[in-house]
Amino acid sequence: MKLKDIERILEAEVIVGKELLAKEVKMVCGCDLMSDVLSFAKSESLLLTGLTNPQVVRTAEMADLQAICFVRGKKPEQETIDMAEDKDIPLLVTPIPMFESCGRLYQAGLPGCSEYKK
Amino acid sequence: MNSDSRITKVQELVYEIRVRDVMKDDVVTVSPQTPMSKLQDILREKRISGAPVVDQDGLAGIISIDDFIRWLAEREEDCPISEKMTSDVQTLYADEPLIHAVNKFEQYGFGRFAVIDRQDKRLRGIITKGDIIEGLLKKLEIDYHKEETQNERIQRFFEDIYADRIALFFQYNVAGQDFKRAGESSSRLKATLGRLGLHPQVIRRVAIATYEAEMNLIIYADGGRIRVRVEPHQILVKVEDSGPGIPDIEKALQPGYSTAPDWVRELGFGAGMGLNNISNCADRMNLRSTVGKGTHLSIYISVENGAKSETN
Incomplete structure (x- = not known):
């Protein structure tokens, strides 16, 4: 699924990476614990999270994640935005809470990281 | 392709x-x-x-x-x-x-x-x-050219050098309590390994392990240093600090065991998964620590195996 489909499904605002919406997302990881993201999120994942600090972008960078979407309308701080721009990692903000966001994407056919098969 | x-x-x-x-x-x-x-x-x-x-x-x-x-x-x-x-x-x-x-x-x-x-x-x-x-x-053409030059660059580089043993060495100094810059060393290391043209999955494993170790240096040890040795067959990441040391290594290695303060947990870390993650990314890991003196962590990641296996 393309990032621009996710933008539509989650009624999201794109904060960083308007030109990167053709990026392909294969699965989703919904998580606020970055150590868990580092341990089970696969590359080519979208990260849904409620945390907005720069370490979230660092985590995405290290784990080769495709994009980050902040749930429940949380706007990231400027440092987070700057780092994402620097690393070309798209940032989205959806007004929808975590559980519903996961549900909508799952319903649209995106698998979780543990069930994704190549 | x-x-x-x-x-x-x-x-x-x-x-x-x-x-x-x-x-x-x-x-x-x-x-x-x-x-x-x-x-x-x-x-x-x-x-x-x-x-x-x-x-x-x-x-x-x-x-x-x-x-x-x-x-x-x-x-x-x-x-x-x-x-x-x-x-x-x-x-x-x-x-x-x-x-x-x-x-x-x-x-x-x-x-x-x-x-x-x-x-x-x-x-x-x-x-x-x-x-x-x-x-x-x-x-x-540009993309194709990039792909060509990236691919296995380090392997070719090593082949051109005549020696009984070849290694590249990088050192990164990590400042303690500097949460704003946390992860910068791992980010620089990741970019460097990318330029060397190593396999993306190998780079990913090194990056995740180093990042977790770097966070530990910042959270628990008031900084330290990361030394990386890249050889044709293996990458060694040595993370050293002169911090308080780990009293019970066995406990520290248990998933979920943590002594992290709340401010660290609020940043999405400190859940007692760090060393566990590092060990999952590594082919071999060696942790030595003396209370009051500091901690030495060695992470070995094989270049050959790394390309084949995804850690997660």
Whole structure:
């Protein structure tokens, strides 16, 4: 699924990476614990999270994640935005809470990281 | 790369590339008052088959060699271009993705489209099917070149060196309590390994392990240093600090065991998964610690195995 489909499904605002919406997302990881993201999120994942600090972008960078979407309308701080721009990692903000966001994407056919098969 | 993925690449590119990236911006324009009899010379001199007609208000129309031939065939008297041009011009915006241009060429069957600015509607350039093909080929060539040069660069580099043992060494100094810059060393290491052309999965494992170790240096040890040794078969990441040390290593290695303060947990770390993650990324890990003296962590990641196995 393309990032621009996710933008539509989650009624999201794109904060960083308007030109990167053709990026392909294969699965989703919904998580606020970055150590868990580092341990089970696969590359080519979208990260849904409620945390907005720069370490979230660092985590995405290290784990080769495709994009980050902040749930429940949380706007990231400027440092987070700057780092994402620097690393070309798209940032989205959806007004929808975590559980519903996961549900909508799952319903649209995106698998979780543990069930994704190549 | 097989043919299927190449097609996908082109499909991807027509969405990624903008009209302005491939259009010609040094456009030859004519004025509406230019007589038709002059058009032939202009087209021949500039080796073009059509031109936008521009007056002081911007784009007024478009005139092509077809219009000229029709005018010749009808043996009419000379007249200004404005009488023979197409004035209901189909245009493209400079910031539109290339796919819109491809669709418009298909839909209208025209040879060229004028490209205008979305804001001020001024003429920015002109685009033909040839420009689209040329733009796509150039982009594919650049990507292909990048891929070629990236691939296995380090392996070739090592092959060119005659020695019984070869290693590259990098050191990163990590400041303690500096949460703003946490992860910077791992980020620099990751970029460096990328330039060396190592396999992405190997780089990912090294990056994740180093990042967790770097966070530990910042959270628990008031900083330290990361030393990395890259050899043809293996990468060793040595993380050392002179911090308080770990009283019970066995406990520290248990998933979920943590002594992290709340402020660390609020940042999404400190859940007692760090050493566990490092160990999952590593082929071999060695942790030594003395209370009051500091901690030494060695992470070994095999280059050969790394390419084949995904940790997660």
